[in-house]
Amino acid sequence: MRPVRIYDTRTRETRRLVPRVPPKVGLFVCGLTPYDDAHLGHGKLAVTFDVVARTLRRFGYRVFYVQNVTNLDDKVLRRAGELGLDPLTLSERYFRGWTGAMERLGVASVNYYPFATDYVPEILAQIQALIDRGYAYAAGGSVYYSVARFAPYGELSGQRVEALRPGARVAVEPEKRAPEDFVLWKAASPGEPTWESPWGPGRPGWHIEDTAITVRLLGARYDLHGGATDLKFPHHEAEIAQAEAATGEAPLVNFWMHAGLLTTQGEKMSKSIGNVSSLSDAIEAWGPEVLRFYYLNAHYRSPLDFDPARSLEESREAYATLEGAARRLREGSQASPPGEEGLPPAEGRAIEALLERLDELMADDFRTREAIALLFEHGRRVSEFLPKLPALNAEAREALAAPYAWALEVLGLCPVRPGSAEGAGGVEAALNARERARGRGDYAEADRIRSDLNEGGIVVEDGPGGARWRRAGPSEP
């Protein structure tokens, strides 16, 4: 296991990850409430922790990555009411949409998506434990957490309860003993799915599901908790209060990792604001790698401002440069059998050093932007060797390709796409016809053939070795 340093929000320091049970690492990421389509902000979070999991696995950690699904809450209920659907059917449908988008985005690192409503027994037990220990009280068929009873409350976010502004966003429930208390169990309302409980029929509060699930799946203490910064308070604060009070063990997690928000025109991208861009649409229009590149082109903790008019346009251009070098290397290697020459020793060493540096960057709180910068620099090396490629032996070719294999494994960029042979004969024939037209100076005909190919999604690039072609990416004109 390579040592990895991670920034922890709670202690506000970057320190080495020491798994509680090496080489296992428990990773929990919250924030999936399937009541509508995923947007670009969700994509950023998903790619962030996908890369965290990929990196740790590369370094020899056995990551168990859990992402919970809040399949029943106020928003699900409201939306279901609007659409006239059963709430659990609605959330199931949007969850499928979510996993479909994740699959296309290349996010395959999540081991398990537990549904909140499958953990009602655990939730009831945890609430009971909190009541027994004096941290919670029943009132009017609901159960509330008594924040005043938990001394470390506010440690994660730096908030002092006295300084809060009650009712800033959410109306204060009159049954609460104190405005900062939060609901663990919600008394049943007509028409809602409900479960029996010692306090009457009802359903789980939002915060409790996470800790009921994590205590069950990851233990009373675990390694990494991820989420976006907007959940730091109150949600993550509540998780600490619940779990540590219920189990008597602390700290709940060793590292609180908070990803910067995706904003757009200076505002958080959010359904309530209504400024969302659909994740699925963006994947469709730009391709998954352009999106991943966009997200990873900044540090995960930084806020990222999405400009619909240019952000992905710019990422597409940049990614095309990065991926183009990888592709030309691959195609060039396929086009000629390996030769006899090795790489100059200095170059071989430089690539070794590059690979080591890439791992070092990731091991230092996941510095993806700098890793990408190094991959661009490697692209220039590849360009330099491209003309000499036919003479290079297999080992040299592999060394040149190694950084791209790294990029694929860790960042999910520069995948090897098997060149589709389908229709290739027709393209070759068209290119030959175009060459003949060019040969006799009939440029009108040559350009017509080229634009026909463009229409068919084939990009023609004339180079020193003659015309080459490739299939256009999803968003290339």
Added chain:
RNA sequence: GCCGAGGUGGCAGAAUGGUUAAUGCGACGGACUGCAGAUCCGUUUCCUGGGGGUUCGAUUCCCUCCCUCGGCUCCA
């Protein structure tokens, strides 16, 4: 009001107590091309919010102010 995160070139966005502050996009010039594109080379010399302080040296550390965003118990 309080808590948190930010403010770096035309734009996006890294990093660092110390020679020219990455990388990319864009722009411009050149090579190659019938043209375009791709690629390569070069240029884009005075870019670190304001003001103090510590230091031989601050963009980095400290104080203060301004601005933006997030949160304040349903928001990834």
